[in-house]
Amino acid sequence: MKKSDRKYLILLAAVVLLAIVAEALAPDPVDWTPSFEHDDTIPYGSQVLYEILPLLFPEAEVEPVRLPPYVRLRNAEDETAGTYFFVTAQFAPDEAEAEALYDFVAQGGAIFIAAEQFGGWLADTLRLDTDVEFMMPGPPGEGQDSARVNFTSRSLRRAGGFGFRRGLVNAHFARLDTARAMVLGVDSEGAANFVRVEAGAGAFYLSTLPHVFTNFGLLYGSDAYVFRALSYLTAQPLWWDAHYKPRRTTARTPLRFILSDPSLRWAYFVLLAGVVLFILFEAKRRQRVIPIVAPPRNTTVEFAQTVGRLYFQTGDHADLAQKKIRHFLDYVRTHLNLPTHRFDEDFLQHAAERAGLSREAVREVFGEVEKIGTKPKVTEEELRRLSTLVDRFYQRSQR
Numbered sequence: 001m002k003k004s005d006r007k008y009l010i011l012l013a014a015v016v017l018l019a020i021v022a023e024a025l026a027p028d029p030v031d032w033t034p035s036f037e038h039d040d041t042i043p044y045g046s047q048v049l050y051e052i053l054p055l056l057f058p059e060a061e062v063e064p065v066r067l068p069p070y071v072r073l074r075n076a077e078d079e080t081a082g083t084y085f086f087v088t089a090q091f092a093p094d095e096a097e098a099e100a101l102y103d104f105v106a107q108g109g110a111i112f113i114a115a116e117q118f119g120g121w122l123a124d125t126l127r128l129d130t131d132v133e134f135m136m137p138g139p140p141g142e143g144q145d146s147a148r149v150n151f152t153s154r155s156l157r158r159a160g161g162f163g164f165r166r167g168l169v170n171a172h173f174a175r176l177d178t179a180r181a182m183v184l185g186v187d188s189e190g191a192a193n194f195v196r197v198e199a200g201a202g203a204f205y206l207s208t209l210p211h212v213f214t215n216f217g218l219l220y221g222s223d224a225y226v227f228r229a230l231s232y233l234t235a236q237p238l239w240w241d242a243h244y245k246p247r248r249t250t251a252r253t254p255l256r257f258i259l260s261d262p263s264l265r266w267a268y269f270v271l272l273a274g275v276v277l278f279i280l281f282e283a284k285r286r287q288r289v290i291p292i293v294a295p296p297r298n299t300t301v302e303f304a305q306t307v308g309r310l311y312f313q314t315g316d317h318a319d320l321a322q323k324k325i326r327h328f329l330d331y332v333r334t335h336l337n338l339p340t341h342r343f344d345e346d347f348l349q350h351a352a353e354r355a356g357l358s359r360e361a362v363r364e365v366f367g368e369v370e371k372i373g374t375k376p377k378v379t380e381e382e383l384r385r386l387s388t389l390v391d392r393f394y395q396r397s398q399r
Helices: 003-025 045-055 069-075 095-106 120-126 215-230 255-259 262-284 299-312 319-335 347-354 358-373 380-396
Strands: 064-067 081-085 110-114 131-134 148-150 162-165 171-175 183-189 192-199 202-207 238-241
Touching: 045 238, 069 095, 069 255, 095 110, 095 120, 095 192, 095 202, 110 120, 120 319, 148 215, 162 215, 192 347, 319 358, 319 380, 347 358
Parallel strands: 064 238, 081 110, 081 238, 110 202
Antiparallel strands: 131 171, 148 162, 148 183, 171 192, 183 192, 192 202
């Protein structure tokens, strides 16, 4: 390597190293993904609320439940009534799970659900619909950067309401069953965003403000609202749902984790491109012309002819005739399935039938075999006659 090339390589390595150090020392961007997880410290996690629940309900046991509600309620048939607590973006369980939740409430349990959207069998049964208004924050001072909500109860109301940033309290109930639902909270337009729906001996507490119950909401002004909203719940075992969460609706695979991070995603794509280029160039370099190899030539016939000429030239006609006879009798035993120790009339009859020849032709060839097989010396003419009869038998035999 030339010295001039070496200094360029050193400069390139230094630049790459500086980029790696800068990326490692750069602060991590804030993750604004709504997870609502009880152990998440990101803005839209719910760790703060989960940790203060034992302080709000000192006599109640708070338990995180990662199982689906259907399984958890089926395993809790012998337990006393409790409160099932849901905080998520969208709550739409299937019919079997919704029926299990409804039966749990009907038997005296309580369910608190904070979600922007309600759907499925449960929403149809409770006769409610939600609506979300997507409003962008306006310039400061124009009143578009905040929104206010309040309670309907005089003991919980606050003069002027509870203020929140836009984006946290944009949802409300567009339809309610007024015969069963009691409005507990409204927004600045008078639309219901917190209701109580009775079902049997228990009740559903439904809120359209899930972001208010997150770390960001509690640390930036919603603590008083949350405490007053939870005052409707009684001191009984509280089950925190850790199953119906936005992040759990998608598969958590290593590849999905890599693609979710910009740095890892670019590194992954660069690696794939490098592998593809390596395969293309390496295959082009190592590809060689495959020579055409002729298949081995069958020399069996030539070998037999050579051996035959050798025996014929030595003049040992008796030995060649014996070998010819042994090969012929082996053919009769294996192809015609006949014993060859005696050539009587029955043998000739069966041989003629199985070979598809006349009895006279079979008698002629086996008579010659029996005659020459006992002679100590065989002439050239006798050997030729034996060979002709045997070859004719091979050719005319149907087997």
